[in-house]
Amino acid sequence: MITYVLRRLGTGLVLAVLVTLITFLLLGTSFDDVAGTLLGSGATPESIQAQKAHMGLDRPVLTQYADWLSHAVRGDLGASYFTAEPVRSAITARLGVTLSVVLAALLFTAVISVALGVLAASRGGAVDRVAQGASLIGFLVPNLLIAIALVYLLAIKLKWLPATGYTPFAEDPGSWATSIAIPVAALMVPGIANLSAQIRGAMIGELRKDYVRTLRTRGVPTRSIVLRHALRNAAGPALTVLSLEFVQMLGGALIIEKVFALPGFGSYAFDASLQGDVPIIMGITLFGVLLVVCVNLAVDLVNGWLNPKARIH
C-alpha cells in the first residue's frame, strides 16, 4: 500500500516536472510581451530589452527553467512580476479561498446527491420523477444564472448574505460561512444534477442484483440493504464522478470567483495568464498538477476502502 502511494506520488512529481517544463517553454515565446505589459503604454523596443535584462528574461529559456526548478524544489516559487507578492504564499492564500468554496460545494453535492439518488432509486414513483426533474433543471440552468439570481434575491433585496468578498474562517467563522454561501450554492447545483443521476442509476442497478434478493429473503431490513450494501457498491462509480466534479468545480470556480469578487485561485490564474505573469503561471501549474494527482490518489484510496475488490495489494 505504502509502495503504491509512493509510486503514485513519484509519478505525479515526474508529471509535474514535464507539465511545468512544457508550460515554461510555451511562455518563453512571450517574454517580450511580459516586459511590454509591465512598461505599459510607455514601452519602447529599448525599454523592453532593458526590462527583460533587469528581470533575467534575456537568458536562454532552459537556463531560466532550470533556475526556476532549482528554486521550486526548495520551496521558492519566486514572486509576481507585477505585484512582487511571493508566489507560494499568494497561491496558498488563494487556494484556501477556492478550496473553501469548492470543498464545501463538494461536500454538499455529495450529501444531497446521495440522498436524492438513493431516495429516487429506492422509492421510485413520484419521488423518482421529482428527483429526475430537479436533476434535469440543474443540468439545463447555467450556474452563472443561478449565481446572479441568488445574489439579487439574498444579497441585494433581502440583504441576508454578502454579494461580494470573502472573510477568512480564522477571522470570523460566521462571516466566512455567509461569504461563501451563495458561491457554494451556485457551484453545487450542476454537480448535484450530475452526481444524483449517477447515484440513482448505479443504485437501481445494484438493487436489481441477486445479492439484494438474497438479503431480502434472509430478512435483512430494507434500510440496511440500501445503505450498507447497495450504496456501498454503487459508491465506486459515484466517487469517480465526484473526483471529476472536483476538477470541474475548480474550473467553474474561476467564473464564480469573478462574479463574487472572491480572491481565489481561479481568478488569480486567469489574471496572471492575461498579464503573462510567468512566476504565478508556473506556480499555479505546479499546484494544479499536484492537486489533481493528490485528489485522484485520494479517490482511489477511498474507493479501495469502500470496495475490497478495488483494493491495491
Place this chain on the structure above:
Amino acid sequence: MRIRFPLARPLSRVAPVAVAGAVLLSTTACDSQSGDASSGSGRTLSLAIIGTPNSFDPAQLVEGQQTYVWNSVYDTLLIQDNEGRLVPGAAESWEYTDDARTLTLRIRKGMKFSSGTPVTSAAVKATLDRIRATPGASQIGLAAVASVETNGDHEVVIKLRHPDGSLLSALSGAPGVIGDPKTMTSKGSALNPVGSGPYTLDKGATVNGSVYVLKRRDDYWNKKAYPFPTVKVRVIADRTAALNALKAGEVNAGSVEATHLGALKSSGFEVTNVEATAAGVLMLADRDGSKLKPLGDVRVRKAINMAFDREKIVKQILQGSGKPTVQVYNPKGDAYDPALEKTYAYDPAEAKRLLAEAGYANGFTVPMPSLVYTKPFEPTITQSLKDIGITVQWETVPAQQTNSAFISKKYPMFFTMDGLNTAPIETRNNFSPTGTRNVFGTTDKRFDALWDQANTEVDPAAAAKIYQKINAFTVENAWNAPVFYAGTHWVTKKGIRYLGDGSSTFSTVRQFGITGQ
C-alpha cells in the same frame, strides 16, 4: 531671468478642500436634513476599482486606477488638482532657469515618512535616481533628466539633457513620488510601502489583490484635503460584481456602465458623469508611408478622418457615454480647441474623392491588430473604412501582446483607447519623434519647431498656446483619426460625492468628498 512658479495661488495648497466645499455647498442643507447619520468625518470611503495594484516599489508604480492606493501612501513632488492644475505637493515651490534646463524644487519642511524619518532632499534625490536607474513604467517620465543634486536639506536641483515640457506633469505622477531611502530598496517595500503620504497601508486588514485598507495619518501636512479617516479600495474586476457590491452597500463609490445608471439613481445613488476620461483614436502611425504608402499622403489620412460617423458611434456603441472628437487632447485641458471639431465632418463621398485624387480610387488593404478592447468597435471601423474603399484585415493579438504589437511596426494603423493626460504628456506620447504612440517615429519640421518651443517655454499660459498650435497642426494634417472621447459614470452613496469633472484624469482619493463638509 528666472521665472518662478510658486503657486500662482497660495490657497491652492488646500484647493481640493476648497473645490469640495464650493461644489458641495449647495447640497449641504439638503444632505444635513436628510438625517444621514453616516455623513461626516467618521465615514469610510469604500471604493471599487477594476485592476489589481502593482508593486508599491517607488520605481515600479503604474498609473491608472491603482493610483488610488499608491497615491494615498506616497507624496508626489507636485499635485494635479481636481481642475487639472499643477499645484504644490511635497515641493512647495519650483522654478526653471531661462533655458528650461535646470529645475529647482523646494521641499516642504516638517514632512515625515510613516516610519518617522524626515522627508529631505536626499530622499527625493534617492527616489528619483532609483526610478531613473530601474527599468519600469516611470522611467520614461524622467528620460530628460541628466542629474539630480541636493542643495541643503530642502532643495533639489534637477538638471536636464534637454528641455522637457512634460517633466512637471510627470512629477505630479508616479515619477514624482518620494520613497523612504531606508526601506525602498528592500523587497518588503513592494508590499509594505513606507511613504510620506496622507495614508498608511493597514497590512493587517489588507488582502493583496483584493482589498487595500488605508488609514489616514494625523500628522499629515495636508490632512484637510483627505476627509475620509479610512479608505478601503476593493479590487472588483467584474462590472456586474461591482454593481452588486454597490447595490448591497459593500462599497460606496465606483464607476458603472451607462445602462445601470437609471436603476442606481432611483435607488438613491448620486451619479457624476465625466464626459471624457479616455480617447478612442485610430492611430495613423505610418505617416511617412514607409510600410503602407497611402498613409504618407495627407489626403488619404484626411479621407480616413471623414469616414467615421462619430455621433452615431458615440450614441450606439458608447450608449452616449462620451462625445465625438477629432482631437487627442483632454477637452477640459489647455490644448483643446472646440473649433477644431468641425474639421472632419462625416462625408464618405468627399473621402472617396480625396482617395481618388491621391491615386487610390480602388482603395487599399490594411492589417490592424484585433485587441480585447477593440472588439466592440471592429465592425464599425471595418464598415466605415470599407465604405470609402479601404479594407481592414483584423489580426487577433492576445491582451498581453498589445504593446509589443504596437511597437513591432507591423501595423501602420491601430486603434487605441488611452486615458487622457496633460497636454505636454499627450504631445510627448502621441507626436514627439520618440513618442510611445508614434511607433514609426515620424516627424515634421513644422511640428519639431512647435515641440521645441513648447519644451523651452516655462510660462504655463504661453506653453498652453503652443500646445493649441500643436493640436491644430496635428488635426489639420490628420496625423491620427481620433473618433471619440469615452466618459466615466461615477456612482456614490448618499453623503459622498465625486468631485472631479474630467479636468484631471489622475486617480486619487482627493476626488472624493463628503457632502456637508
